[in-house]
Amino acid sequence: MKVLTWIPATPEDAVPLAALFRHAEAIAPVGLEQRAEDVRTRLAGLGPDLARHSRVGLDDDGAVAAYAEVADMGVADGVLRIRLTGVAHPELAGDARAELYRWLTDRAERLRRAGGAAQAAVLGTRCAETDTAGCRLLTENGFTLVRHERDLVLAVSELPPAVALPPGLALAPVGERHQELARLAHNEAYAQSPSALRPDQRTWPQHATAHPRLLPDLSCLLLAEVSRDENPVAAFLFALADDDADEPTAILHCLGTRPSWRRRGLATAMIVRALHRARSAGFRRLRLQVSDTNQPALALYQRLGFTESGRGYAVLMRQLDGPTAE
Ligand SMILES: CC(C)(COP(=O)(O)OP(=O)(O)OC[C@H]1O[C@@H](n2cnc3c(N)ncnc32)[C@H](O)[C@@H]1OP(=O)(O)O)[C@@H](O)C(=O)NCCC(=O)NCCS
Incomplete structure (x- = not known):
């Protein structure tokens, strides 16, 4: 050919x-x-x-x-x-x-x-x-190899008990109402992630709230009742349906906690909630991708019992430094 x-x-x-x-x-x-x-x-x-x-x-x-x-x-x-x-x-x-x-x-x-x-x-x-x-x-x-993206899965079978939110936080649905605040929280949470997309106002709906496979029931925002700054969104989770999988699978598409709210169990609470809702909705598996350089996220997923699916891939990079380097 x-x-x-x-x-x-x-x-x-x-x-x-x-x-x-x-x-x-x-x-x-x-x-x-x-x-x-x-x-x-x-x-x-x-x-x-x-x-x-x-x-x-x-x-x-x-x-x-x-x-x-x-x-x-x-x-x-x-x-x-x-x-x-x-x-x-x-x-x-x-x-x-x-x-x-x-x-x-x-x-x-x-x-x-x-x-x-x-x-x-x-x-x-x-x-x-x-x-x-x-x-x-x-x-x-x-090009040089910079990292591997791991593809992790977790069976929706034996569920951990629901996790209570720390005081002062409330769950909110994802959607129009907090659209821009959720985008800003997303970009702040991912500011140090080399591979992450940081959508602008134009591309954010396609990336998250208006994604054609968004699962609103599994997705959520965590809002601070008394905000420490102008943005009450402390953490977010957007889940998608994985229509290509051999068994009903939900994807944790983007998940983050703003830096000032980390290590208080927010991500764990959102994932455990998604697990319970996934089971009620008939999903058999949660799936996500994470970079092997993202130690906090790897530790979080390992603790929850996620394991590798074998569909990981390598990420390679090359500098283009300007005319003097050509
Ligand atoms: C990864 C991330 C979502 C964790 O959010 P979080 O709300 O702080 O997570 P939790 O408080 O629920 O952490 C649960 C456990 O995960 C592990 N963990 C979380 N952050 C960790 C860190 N920085 N270092 C080591 N372990 C960590 C710990 O085992 C932690 O339990 P512990 O605090 O009792 O030790 C957050 O660091 C983040 O937003 N990172 C940037 C965005 C990102 O990488 N998202 C994931 C993409 S796949």
Whole structure:
């Protein structure tokens, strides 16, 4: 199989892209979306940059055989973070992958330059742990392994007893009412997490409250009755349905406690509540992804009994330091 034509992606490509992602995930999982509506959400997240920062490779039958995408993940500490996604049909020859990465790094370089000649940037990408050829290609192109993302699961069977909230905190549903305060709490909680998305007002609904697979019953906010600052949101949990799983599974999609509220059992209380509600709703399993560099979260999940599913992947990065480093 060969890629003959490259064209910019459009929202209409969501269905064939989901099929391509399913093929790729079956062999080398990196957490790609497998349903068309989720791929549509990914494409919508690129906003007006979609045509410039993505491309779809068609084979000689006109079928979608490859996908490449460069996503601007925002500037943190003066460094522009750029996520590269390269997906090739398992039957494509290795040179198609090499070409795909050349295009990705070229686009990323253009994105860096758009921020000014001296803008430093870091490129991040994923590679399945089983994909030795893919990881080799990346390391030959200057990428280094920075961490592993662990995929953890917990059976919804023997439930721990419900956990009481510390005094002065109340549960609230996720939704319109605290939309912006929840976003600010989310971005504060994840401020030190290198891989986390920190959505702006435009992208927040898609990421959380208006996510097409949001499970509002399992999700919640914890609000301080007397707030220490203008934001009463102390902690949040957004859960999603995992429609691709072989048994009914709920995903802990994002979970955080603002720094001044940590180590008081807030995350534990939200997860245990989600577990009880998951069982009532007929789910058999909770699932989440966590970086192996996130010791607090790993300790939290281990204590609750989560174990590895075997679908983890490596994250590799490469610096783009500006013209002098080229
Ligand atoms: C991970 C996080 C959600 C924990 O929230 P929290 O409300 O402080 O968690 P809890 O108070 O329920 O902690 C329960 C247990 O987890 C473990 N734990 C939590 N934070 C820890 C830390 N910093 N170091 C070591 N263990 C920790 C401990 O075993 C703790 O019990 P203990 O306090 O009795 O020792 C919070 O640190 C956070 O928001 N981090 C940034 C966002 C993030 O990484 N989210 C998870 C993404 S997968």
